[in-house]
Amino acid sequence: MPALNVEFSERELDDLRQIAKERRTSMKALVREAAAADIARHRALQEGAEAFRRFFATHADEFAAAFPDDEPPAKGRGA
Secondary structure, eight states: OOOOOOOOOHHHHHHHHHHHHHHTSOHHHHHHHHHHHHHHHHHHHHHHHHHHHHHHHHTHHHHHHHOGGGSOOOTTSOO
């Protein structure tokens, strides 16, 4: 499995050691779990944003009718 070396300040290392001790896990497992959780959160945000974009595109006319003041000016008119 590929590996990654990560540098931490002494304070961060002390905090990681303490958290790992409290959770009765290794520092390696703690850092890996934190990274995996962040990856999952990032993927979920990407999927949510894509679902919103699809929903908005499908209902663009409805949004335009409901919020006409938020529509950009028509091409060839004004600003």
